[in-house]
């Protein structure tokens with residue numbers, strides 16, 4: 247079911263988005279077989295490192311190699327969730343061992359867990375009960391810097407201004423009225 251949860255549009259640098267245009271979208275994982283296929287094809291050295299993931303607007307998990315840009319993994323579109331994810335082979339199947347909402351390109355709220363868990367459940371992949379590392383992002387209203395809030399310290403790392411404690415509306419995608427110009 248599409249449209250569950252909040253949608254996040256890309257808020258990172260435009261040059262990263264432009265360079266991502268030629269990169270294929272992330273691999274869709276709709277079943278344990280999809281995940282097996284992807285991990286079998288991936289560089290074995292990558293198995294110990296987290297992969298880049300997004301949850302696309304069809305609520306499907308998409309994977310890309312580590313250090314890939316989330317915006318490339320998402321095909322440039324909006325997402326329901328984004329971050330990093332790691333798997334381990336347990337009891338004869340791949341399970342999620344680590345998963346975060348760490349994506350400075352999309353700055354998803356920790357509440358995006360609902361979409362992430364939903365996509366993993368839909369694909370039949372076992373996962374933790376919450377993000378193993380949840381990140382709080384806030385954009386500075388003074389200088390525009392995207393900050394990663396640590397230890398409830400709502401201060402901009404660049405200019406020292408106070409960061410909003412509520413979710414900043416500009417980090418959240420607007421409904422369909424917000425058409426991008428092409």
Ligand SMILES: [Zn+2]
Pocket residue numbers: 386387388389390391402403404405406407
């Ligand atoms: Zn600032």
